[in-house]
Amino acid sequence: MKIAILGTGYVGLTTGICLSEIGHYVTCIDINEQKIKNLQVGISPIYEPGLDELLVKNALEERLFFTSSFSEGLESAEIIIIAVGTPQRNDGAADLSYLEGAAVHIGTHIQPNTVVVIKSTVPVGTNEYIKDLIQKNCPKEISFEIVSNPEFLRQGSAIKDTMKADRIVIGSENEQAREKIKEMYKPLNVPFIMTNIRSAEMxxxxxxxxxxxxxxxxxxxxxxxxxxxxxxxxxxxxxxxxxxxxxxxxxxxxxxxxxxxxxxxxxxxxxxxxxxxxxxxxxxxxxxxxxQHELLVEKALKRFGSLAGKKIALLGLSFKPETDDMREAPSIKISRALLSLGAKVSAYDPVAIENAKHILGETIEYSSSVKEAVNNADAVFIVTEWNEFKELDLKSVTESMKNPIIFDGRNCILDSKLRDCGTVEYYPIGKPSILINVM
CATH class of the missing domain: 1.10.1040.10 (N-(1-d-carboxylethyl)-l-norvaline Dehydrogenase; domain 2)
Known part of the structure; x- marks a missing residue:
């Protein structure tokens, strides 16, 4: 099948690459021209394990294409998948402006008998609204169908979640459209849940x-x-x-x-x-x-009394391991709270430092390794459960600290590993603290 995907974020890019991997011809469209130029030479805008290799492979095998031209990308597409962002508005509602923009472009270029799939997370009733908006922007009356096909991807395991999904939800009022999307996903051999549009959105x-x-x-x-x-x-x-x-x-x-x-x-x-x-x-x-985002800071205040002048090392910045995504990451609130209390913050993350700089700027110090981050620190906060942190040489870490004090926000450290530290204060979440050789 010939498929066009609008949006090259986590959902759009992963979906496009995986659909090309199972044999479809996929064109990914994005208005960010620099992002498209990078993708055309195999440079992904996101960190996702295994994604780069599949991107390059399917581009070389001429099943995966990238363009910023809607006329080029939507030409002869049998299925159009919308995978643009729906960020939160100040009142908590979903911001549909990117979706509305996509609908205008689709209406201008859509061909008859196309199936439009909304994969973006949208409030109930949005598919019907977008269908009307596409129709209003068509230069002439065109027959097309709309399908709600929500995604259930986890960053850090997005390829696995696509290729070996628990289920694929297809919401439509049209049987032919449902069957066409079912056929698109057929090579994945996963269970389908067929509903009406509003149920799929919900x-x-x-x-x-x-x-x-x-x-x-x-x-x-x-x-x-x-x-x-x-x-x-x-x-x-x-x-x-x-x-x-x-x-x-x-x-x-x-x-x-x-x-x-x-x-x-x-x-x-x-x-x-x-x-x-x-x-x-x-x-x-x-x-x-x-x-819960404030818990480590509260624990540290209880331990020290004051954090003014204390050096706190943050291990982990991204909101979860295996991604560089900083959106709503606990590290943001933690860093700002520590700074407001007069602490100095040094941070290390295997992949998210550049994204963190866009949010936190130069208010904190960024380190190139765990060793650098914890050097002469009064305490360590483990914020993201990267494997690198689970496998730390704790003795080496604590020996380089000013005070061997660890606040573990993800319960990463096995109790058995603490015995080799010599002297350590360990404060986990939801279980007793461990104090070894502490006077």
């Missing part, structure tokens, strides 16, 4: 809000565990073995971030209010997560 928001709620729940349990002397990891293990609950997303830490959970929870809450539904539960999910 599935994405409902899924992300549920996962965010599960994270906030276990984080609140972790705070209670600390108060009563329980171990949240044991509690989560005991809970997760119940098949009705499951083990996923029961890892206590300093809260969720990224481009999806924060904005999708708020967008669903906005939709509820708009439709007169009291969904106050989500307000609590958001409040718990906001507080």
């Amino acid at each position: 599935i994405k928001y409902a899924s992300n809000a549920f996962l965010a709620s599960k994270i906030s729940y276990i984080n609140e349990i972790s705070n209670l565990c600390e108060a009563v002397g329980a171990n949240v990891e044991d509690v989560a293990k005991g809970m997760g073995k119940d098949f009705r609950i499951g083990e996923a997303f029961l890892h206590a830490g300093i809260g969720y971030g990224g481009s999806c959970f924060p904005k999708d929870v708020k967008a669903l809450l906005y939709t509820a209010k708009l439709n007169g539904v009291n969904f106050g539960f989500l307000n609590e999910v958001i409040a718990i997560n906001d507080h």
Whole structure:
């Protein structure tokens, strides 16, 4: 099939590369000309394991193309996939301006009998609105169908999540359109869920809000565990073995971030209010997560009394491992809180430093290694659970610090590894602190 994809962010680029990998001819379109020029020579704008190799492979095999020209990209496309961003507005609603812009371009260039797929995360009713907008911008009456096909990609495992998806949701009122999209995905051999358009739109928001709620729940349990002397990891293990609950997303830490959970929870809450539904539960999910971002700073204040003049080393900046994405990353709020309290912040991340500079500027110091970041530090905050941090030589780390004090926001460090440190103070989330040879 000939497929056009509007947007070359995480969703659009990953989808385009994976569809070309299973044999389709895919043209990715983006208005950012520099991004397109880079993609044409095999340079990806995002960090995603395995993506660069598949990009180059499918471009060389002439199944994957990139252009900033809508007329060129949409010419002869059987399926048009919209994968542009829907960022959060100040009132919590989804900003549909990029989607609206895409609809105008599609209306100008769409060919008869095309299926338009909205993969962007959108509020219920958006597919119908965009279909009308495309029709209004067509120079003449053209027959086309629209399909809601939400994505469920996790940054850091986006290729796996595409090629070996749990399910593919296809929402449409037209049987032929549903079957065409089903045929497009057929080589993946994964389960399909067929719904109407509005149900498909709701599935994405409902899924992300549920996962965010599960994270906030276990984080609140972790705070209670600390108060009563329980171990949240044991509690989560005991809970997760119940098949009705499951083990996923029961890892206590300093809260969720990224481009999806924060904005999708708020967008669903906005939709509820708009439709007169009291969904106050989500307000609590958001409040718990906001507080969780502050937890390491609170622990450090309790330990030191004052952070003025203290050097704090942040290990991890991205919102999760295996990505350079800084959107809604806990490290942002943590860094700003530490600076406001007079601390000096040095930070290291394997891939996210350049993106962090766009947000935090030069307010903090950026290090090229763990060793450099922790040198003469009064404390270390582990903010992102990169494998590099899980496998740290803790003795070497603590020996180079001014004070061997670790605040672990992701419970990365095994208790057994701490015994080799000599002297260390270790403060995890939701379980007892460990003080070794501390006078």
